Amino acid sequence: MQRFDTAREAALALRPDRPVYAFRPATLESDAKAFLSAFRGTTAYAVKTNGEPMVLKTLVAAGVDAFDVASPAEFAAARAASASARQFYMHPVKAQSDIRLALETYGIRALALDHEDEVAKILRIVRAQDLDPEDVTLFVRLATKGHAAYELSKKFGATPSAAVELLQRIDRVGFRSGLAFHVGSQVEDLSTYERGVASAAWVRGRSGVELAALDIGGGFPAAYGRDPKRPGPPTPEVGELVSRVQTEVDEWGLGDLPLIAEPGRVIVARSLSVIVRVMLKKGQRLYINDGIWSSLSDAWTGKITLPATLIPDPARRRATRTSEPKLTPFRVYGATCDSVDVLSRPFWLPDTVDTGDWIEIGHIGAYSLALRTRFNGFYPDEFVEVATPFETVEGLEGFAATEPRRGMA
Numbered sequence: 001m002q003r004f005d006t007a008r009e010a011a012l013a014l015r016p017d018r019p020v021y022a023f024r025p026a027t028l029e030s031d032a033k034a035f036l037s038a039f040r041g042t043t044a045y046a047v048k049t050n051g052e053p054m055v056l057k058t059l060v061a062a063g064v065d066a067f068d069v070a071s072p073a074e075f076a077a078a079r080a081a082s083a084s085a086r087q088f089y090m091h092p093v094k095a096q097s098d099i100r101l102a103l104e105t106y107g108i109r110a111l112a113l114d115h116e117d118e119v120a121k122i123l124r125i126v127r128a129q130d131l132d133p134e135d136v137t138l139f140v141r142l143a144t145k146g147h148a149a150y151e152l153s154k155k156f157g158a159t160p161s162a163a164v165e166l167l168q169r170i171d172r173v174g175f176r177s178g179l180a181f182h183v184g185s186q187v188e189d190l191s192t193y194e195r196g197v198a199s200a201a202w203v204r205g206r207s208g209v210e211l212a213a214l215d216i217g218g219g220f221p222a223a224y225g226r227d228p229k230r231p232g233p234p235t236p237e238v239g240e241l242v243s244r245v246q247t248e249v250d251e252w253g254l255g256d257l258p259l260i261a262e263p264g265r266v267i268v269a270r271s272l273s274v275i276v277r278v279m280l281k282k283g284q285r286l287y288i289n290d291g292i293w294s295s296l297s298d299a300w301t302g303k304i305t306l307p308a309t310l311i312p313d314p315a316r317r318r319a320t321r322t323s324e325p326k327l328t329p330f331r332v333y334g335a336t337c338d339s340v341d342v343l344s345r346p347f348w349l350p351d352t353v354d355t356g357d358w359i360e361i362g363h364i365g366a367y368s369l370a371l372r373t374r375f376n377g378f379y380p381d382e383f384v385e386v387a388t389p390f391e392t393v394e395g396l397e398g399f400a401a402t403e404p405r406r407g408m409a
Ligand SMILES: *Cc1c(COP(=O)(O)O)cnc(C)c1O
Pocket: 046, 048, 049, 068, 090, 182, 184, 185, 186, 217, 218, 219, 220, 262, 263, 264, 265, 266, 366
């Protein structure tokens, strides 16, 4: 991989017509370490967020020794990054053959579920392989309600009363029992976690079952861009949010349980940006060479304002103008011919932006590479390594980039 000091240098050296990803291992390492040091339990990185080998290897080097996995390809990716890391198979609905592979080939001993038929599936394989159920922890996934950019409890999770019965059943069969919840993604509101913790405490009390662990899932928010028209409170700092969730755990009487968290987005978002090119400027519209079917679908579904900075093409002849460049909102159109391929939030860029310029779109490390499609024949897959964090861009071009620093808002 070619290395550059900044993405701007990469853009000017390569003059790419196709999107180029700028990977920042140093940023990834420091964001991983920030979570590891804030959280007192086991950090099981959610592989689906970004399962690229270079990402997983960097995380292992930073000290991550557990992964949240959901499929055979993720078991293999996690194993390739670390032979010794623990794997938590937290998909509540699993194929019989995948359960067998998890238990037999990958030695996975922690699995999640939200229905009794799933207990039966797992039990069949445990018996066939002559395993001791005592060595296997089954986590009952609780349904939770709350505010997240993505709500996941509509899809998975047992109601508290169903969870009580499930725990008792798991206990009777001889498995070890755990409780888990996952409140969604990009959760900025502590009370969402609080409800999950409260529900876990209720279920534990009702069931009378001895618990082996509590898994508080992922969902911790990453910092993104800011839209001057949509002012809001700054994204909570991860250390602060994690410590408040831990306080909730203690206050609800669950502090004796080993904790597990499954962060994804908060660890990888800042580690990757993408350098895109403006194919055409049409008034306040910019047509770029990436879009919702490539790197930007997560921002589209989550209505996330991505930070963006302009990299003007120095070779382009510019009209002489007397006024200073002004930041203005541009609607951003994707590369494909699909009419829905339009970003849900504008980019604020200097009004001097024009056809042929590059834009560095920051903080796309989560749910970007994994969600690329080959739709319309576009599939960005070029990478460079960049040393400088995205946030350090100064001046007007960097103004639209990131949230105001805390305390400066
Ligand atoms: C997707 C997912 C995660 C990671 O979520 P983030 O919002 O990226 O932190 C964690 N746990 C489960 C069960 C998931 O499905």
